[in-house]
Amino acid sequence: MILPIFGYGYPVLRKVADDIEDDFENLPKLVEDMFETMYAADGVGLAGPQVGKSLRIFVVDTIQSMEKGEEDKGIKKAFINAKITAETGKAWDYEEGCLSIPSIRGDVTRKPQIRITYFDENWKKYDEIYEGLNARVIQHEYDHIEGKLFVDYLKPIKKRMVKRKLEKVRQGLIEVDYKIKFNTKR
Numbered sequence: 001m002i003l004p005i006f007g008y009g010y011p012v013l014r015k016v017a018d019d020i021e022d023d024f025e026n027l028p029k030l031v032e033d034m035f036e037t038m039y040a041a042d043g044v045g046l047a048g049p050q051v052g053k054s055l056r057i058f059v060v061d062t063i064q065s066m067e068k069g070e071e072d073k074g075i076k077k078a079f080i081n082a083k084i085t086a087e088t089g090k091a092w093d094y095e096e097g098c099l100s101i102p103s104i105r106g107d108v109t110r111k112p113q114i115r116i117t118y119f120d121e122n123w124k125k126y127d128e129i130y131e132g133l134n135a136r137v138i139q140h141e142y143d144h145i146e147g148k149l150f151v152d153y154l155k156p157i158k159k160r161m162v163k164r165k166l167e168k169v170r171q172g173l174i175e176v177d178y179k180i181k182f183n184t185k186r
Contacts, residue, residue, distance in 0.1 A: 017144075045138075
């Protein structure tokens with residue numbers, strides 16, 4: 001089932017998400033719905049807060065972003081109760097966007113390698129290292145479960161430049177071709 005994506009301005013996007021208990025009902029269905037929602041919006045990642053759930057869960061599929069012949073370097077996974085334990089390497093800029101903040105993009109500086117512990121939807125625990133685009137997408141989605149948005153990392157001049165656009169997104173004064181809820185209340 002395609003879930004509505006919560007747009008910029010909803011408080012759930014600014015809250016540190018809660019851990020998921022191992023007896024959480026219908027976890028595989030939530031993961032399936034999140035992947036379906038992400039694909040319907042042409043995304044590469046989607047976090048629980050973006051679908052209105054203040055839960056430490058996100059899904060990622062970078063396979064679709066890899067160059068032809070390099071798809072095996074991508075990942076398609078669900079991350080539950082994730083914790084980034086290390087970020088290393090020389091930081092690099094890359095233009096990011098967000099399904100909760102349509103029509104706005106900007107360069108974000110992140111470290112190229114991360115170490116992360118998490119569970120999958122079957123409660124199998126992992127402790128893994130990711131690099132490059134995989135690491136960046138994970139960091140972006142991880143920020144969502146920590147109550148942060150990519151616009152928080154923009155340089156001051158870029159933040160000023162997008163301020164009006166952010167307000168238009170919050171008010172729902174933009175067109176989007178996927179299911180999204182805007183927080184038009186002030």
